[in-house]
Amino acid sequence: MPGMKRALFLMLGGVQFRNIGGPNFDKTQWASEKELEQLQNRLLQRLITHAYSNVPFWRRTMRERGLTPEDIKNTKDLEKLPMVDKEMMRDNPQFIAKNSWRYFPHRIYSGGSTGRAFGYLITPLVTYCGREYMERGFSWAGWERKDRIATLTGGGLGVGDLMLDCVSMSDKVMGGYVKRIREGNISFYRGVPTALATFAEYVKKEGLDMKKKAVFTTSEMLFPTHRKLINEVLGTCFDGYGASDGGSSAYECDRHQGWHIAKDRFILELTKGEELVPVGDEGIVTCTDLYNYAMPFIRYRSNDLAVASDMLCECGRSLPLLSRIKGRTTDVIRTDSTVFNGTELANHILGLELPMVAFQIVQKSRDELRINVHKKEQWGSEHEKMIMDAILRYDPALVIEFEYVEKIAKTPAGKSRYVVGS
Numbered sequence: 001m002p003g004m005k006r007a008l009f010l011m012l013g014g015v016q017f018r019n020i021g022g023p024n025f026d027k028t029q030w031a032s033e034k035e036l037e038q039l040q041n042r043l044l045q046r047l048i049t050h051a052y053s054n055v056p057f058w059r060r061t062m063r064e065r066g067l068t069p070e071d072i073k074n075t076k077d078l079e080k081l082p083m084v085d086k087e088m089m090r091d092n093p094q095f096i097a098k099n100s101w102r103y104f105p106h107r108i109y110s111g112g113s114t115g116r117a118f119g120y121l122i123t124p125l126v127t128y129c130g131r132e133y134m135e136r137g138f139s140w141a142g143w144e145r146k147d148r149i150a151t152l153t154g155g156g157l158g159v160g161d162l163m164l165d166c167v168s169m170s171d172k173v174m175g176g177y178v179k180r181i182r183e184g185n186i187s188f189y190r191g192v193p194t195a196l197a198t199f200a201e202y203v204k205k206e207g208l209d210m211k212k213k214a215v216f217t218t219s220e221m222l223f224p225t226h227r228k229l230i231n232e233v234l235g236t237c238f239d240g241y242g243a244s245d246g247g248s249s250a251y252e253c254d255r256h257q258g259w260h261i262a263k264d265r266f267i268l269e270l271t272k273g274e275e276l277v278p279v280g281d282e283g284i285v286t287c288t289d290l291y292n293y294a295m296p297f298i299r300y301r302s303n304d305l306a307v308a309s310d311m312l313c314e315c316g317r318s319l320p321l322l323s324r325i326k327g328r329t330t331d332v333i334r335t336d337s338t339v340f341n342g343t344e345l346a347n348h349i350l351g352l353e354l355p356m357v358a359f360q361i362v363q364k365s366r367d368e369l370r371i372n373v374h375k376k377e378q379w380g381s382e383h384e385k386m387i388m389d390a391i392l393r394y395d396p397a398l399v400i401e402f403e404y405v406e407k408i409a410k411t412p413a414g415k416s417r418y419v420v421g422s
């Protein structure tokens with residue numbers, strides 16, 4: 001989103017936030033457990049009342065179950081409602097509030113790891129909250145507004161003072177980044193872990209000193225080996241987890257004892273089947289976003305797994321901790337001249353909005369890729385060319401072939417993946 005539009009969006013978000021009686025996030029990070037629960041319950045009741053009055057799916061579901069908004073007073077009561085997921089909500093107007101226009105919604109797409117984009121509505125209020133939480137997370141690493149951040153992203157992470165494209169990172173490209181970071185008065189890095197690790201590897205190989213105050217990793221799972229490398233070469237990792245679909249947010253503080261769950265933004269349930277899992281067990285991250293009124297996400301099952309902890313963090317915040325998060329992982333494609341970040345490359349192709357149901361990139365060898373496409377009727381050779389151009393721009397020597405399939409094969413674990421390494 002361009003700067004001007006974003007500023008307007010955030011201003012509008014601030015107004016909507018005050019209208020619903022949103023809290024002061026600087027203060028709520030220090031609120032007691034009880035205060036946080038009261039806040040969640042108040043915002044939950046507000047959301048449920050709205051969903052019952054305005055969202056066809058939730059109105060019908062609650063009526064069928066003989067429920068009224070008075071029956072959902074706290075997080076425990078949420079169990080009276082069914083869980084939903086991407087597949088149910090995709091292209092389904094039943095989940096959109098009849099009065100969504102009042103919240104100035106706009107549609108965004110999340111790539112995720114399933115090979116199909118998921119379009120949903122967010123509002124300035126959702127964007128505003130996401131920004132506030134992110135900045136609160138940054139502040140835990142000592143960031144202040146005057147500090148400049150270099151962001152390594154394929155475009156999904158819209159925030160940073162210096163944006164560096166991580167779709168494809170050759171040594172030559174990274175040499176250019178070193179120069180721009182040095183000239184850019186940068187004190188923090190931010191980006192997807194695989195891209196930061198690729199950059200750290202390069203910096204280490206070249207023997208350069210590029211260490212900054214801290215590194216904000218986000219949007220995919222941070223592996224211990226990557227964390228170690230990034231800590232050593234670029235700065236201490238402060239990992240963050242979050243998504244706009246479902247409003248989940250969890251950030252590490254400077255004690256690194258886990259990820260603090262933003263109880264003041266969303267309600268987290270860890271589930272398996274229809275049940276909640278006990279503390280210490282792995283469960284599916286299931287979220288209720290307290291701030292999306294255009295398309296309420298209530299008991300929304302994500303694709304991520306996490307483990308909750310009952311330990312209190314030494315920092316003194318009552319925001320509870322996750323001890324482990326198993327989020328999106330990225331497959332990296334190494335060709336003779338560059339390193340592609342699989343997810344970012346896939347998101348880049350998704351952004352072309354081509355007439356296809358799904359696609360997958362398969363690495364056949366160091367210089368050969370195959371693109372499996374489950375096409376729609378409108379598909380033509382010009383669309384093949386658009387994908388070719390998008391990839392060859394980064395590595396003109398690659399050989400690319402297309403295969404048209406009826407279905408994108410899943411991995412043995414039953415997961416769909418955009419990118420399959422050789």
Ligand SMILES: [Zn+2]
Binds near residue numbers: 315
């Ligand atoms: Zn802490």
